[in-house]
Amino acid sequence: MSTVFNFTFVPWFRSVAPYIHTHRGKTFVVGVTGEAIAAGKLQNIAQDLALIQSMGVKVVLVHGFRPQVNEQLRAKGHEAKYSHGMRITDEVALDSAQEAAGQLRYEIEAAFSQGLPNTPMAGSTVRMISGNFITARPVGVIDGVDFKHSGLVRKVDASGIRRTLEFGAMVLMSPFGFSPTGEAFNLTMEEVATSVAISIQADKLIFLTEIPGIRMDSELPESEDNPIDTELPLDAARKLLAALPPPQRPTDTAFYLQHCVKACEAGVERNHILPFAVDGSLLLEVYVHDGIGTMVIDEKLESLREATADDIGGILQLIEPFERDGTLVKRSRTEIERDVAQYTVIEHDGVIFGCAALYPFPEAKTAEMAALTVSPQSQSQGDGDRILKRVEQRAKAMGFDSIFVLTTRTMHWFIKRGFVMVEPDWLPDARKKKYNWDRKSQVLVKKFK
Template sequence: MSTVFNFTFVPWFRSVAPYIHMHRGKTFVVGICGEAIAAGKLQNLAQDLALIRSLGVKLVLVHGFRPQVTEQLKAKGHAARYSHGIRITDEVALDCAQEAAGQLRYEIEAAFSQGLPNTPMAGSTVRMISGNFITARPVGIVDGVDFQHSGVVRKVDVAGITRTLDFGAMVLISPFGFSPTGEAFNLTMEEVTTSVAIALQADKLIFVTEVPGIRVKPGEPESEDNPIDTELPLAAAEQLLAQSPPGQHPTDTAFYLQHCVKACKGGVERSHILPFAVDGSLLLEVYVHDGIGTMVIDEKLESLREASADDVGGIAQLIEPFENDGTLVKRSRTEIERDASLYTVLEHDGVIFACAALYPYPEARTGEMAALTVSPQSQGQGDGEKVLKRIEQRARAAGLQSIFVLTTRTMHWFLKRGFEVVDPDWLPEARKRKYNWDRRSQVLVKKLG
């Protein structure tokens, strides 16, 4: 039993280590919906956040309280009212919001104060500081609807939050803001989280939500052919938003996605939508290669796109050294030209730094990823992973259930990214006929969940 554990733990820990290094010293702003706390997930979320913080990440936590306020209103016989996806906060609702915020702040601080034995928080001390970091203004009257005490963020106290984080504490923010005259406004967790992330120029914005993320085919039910889209480029996310109705309810595609897009456009390079229903979703998203939810990524500095005939010269120049040393099978320029539309390229300032091709075998519901190449100038910066992700997206969109590669030298890179070694007999018949038995390439397959 111990030996089996050793063989599983060591490779797992080695695969996690690069992400620990990558995130140390970074700032994450995490918004947790009130439904997660109502569902009893606070204790595990607190442990995971404390663990992430112990690995050197600076954390700002914003909590929601939608169900808690609604419950308080119900107890007082007062109906909850919404418009444009925002609560209409009258005097009674404002009182309920203040009560709910006070109770939740107490519960959250208590959860982070427990250094429980036999948990990841054993012996840990998590200092949590909250305060009046948000200045707000009223929503006012929109389309004839008076939102009364509902507000929007006017200003974030960046200096105050930064000093607190540098002091080594976690920052806790409730969705409340105050005017310069001391008037309180009820805010939305989503807007506060986004505003704080943009103001801090955080490295990540993370929403822990009721939804599992954005599906490849939004609006359609969960299925093998409709998994979560784990990586959405900003341009694709904007296009999806333009096609979606306004996000009035948390389960609407646009509800969280609009805030992720706003954050990315405001300078936050990565925004995430995670499910609270999956235990450890924060750890899975931050420290595992494929993640578990949807990540919206800003690629404004580079272009990750499908190739055209104009890219043939750049692709040929990129892969030639690797063909010469035997890493890649030789391809003629004519072949590349013929298959240009099958290639994905990563371009920076007009220069192609990475590429790969996807040759589909639809009858076998699989496809071959070939000629995956990263320029020596940018190796180790994640360009290969970006191209792999895009190839996976193209494969899913084509209805394929897996992708495979043939390699003689880079097997370990693929194994770390979810591929498994299979016998060459696994290959689709059409590909098996072209298999070079003299080259003795390893065949690796990745299932597309």
């Protein structure tokens, strides 16, 4: 049993190490719905956030309290009132919100204070600091509806939050804000988390929600044929949002998506919608390549680029397994160092998941694409096509008429993308001299004209 565990644990731990390095020193704003806490998920969420913080991530935790406030209202015999997707906060609702927030802060601080032996919290020291970081203003009257003590974020004390994070504490925020005259306003967790993420220019905004993410077809019900869109470019997210009706409930597709789009447009690089129903969804999203929810990302954050000397180690690590099984011809570190400028790489969250080299033969107005490699973790996600397109663009920019590849195993993939098989005699003379007749590689060409 222990041997089997070792064989699974060691490769897994090595696979998450790049993400641990990438996220160290970064800042995450995590919005947790009150529904997650009502569903009994607080303990596991606290453990996961404590673990993430222990790996060098600065965390701002914003909690919601919709069901808790409604429970307080029911106990008072008072009805919850909503309009335009927002709570109308009268005096009774404001009192209920303050009571719910106080109870929740107590429960959250207690969850982060546990340190029993043989639990994930053993040995952890999580200092939680909260404060009046939010200045608010009233929502006012909309379409004749007076929202009373419901408010909107006017200003975030970004420097105060940053100083607290630098101190090594986790910042805990309730969805409350205060006016300069000391008047309290009930805010939404989603707006507070988004405003804070934008103000401190967080690296990630993460919502732990009732929904599993954004479906590839938002109009179809949940099914295997309608999976979660794990990476949603900002432009596509904008178009989807424009086609959806204004959200009224948290389960509406646009409800969390609108905040992710707003944050992304304001410079927050990655914005996530995760299901709290899946145990460990935070860890799965942050430390596993495919993730588990939807990430809205600004496509201008180019992950496809030409390689630099800093990428040599990543390229070697990527191609080594394919060299061992004979898919690729073995290349030495010296050779890759010498030719690194010829490589195109694709990366996700700072980790290289694909590469290809382009070797020009100017006299024949063609170039060889070599060492095209995509990590097994991201195959079938279009990375190979993106690299091929970029390499083709480089070859065209050099004035070449075609590119060619030599392969023993992946000829069908290239044929589907416009390559045709030719005899080795087609190769430029300089390349023909290096052709390995024993390997019997197929030669495939893609012509641009």
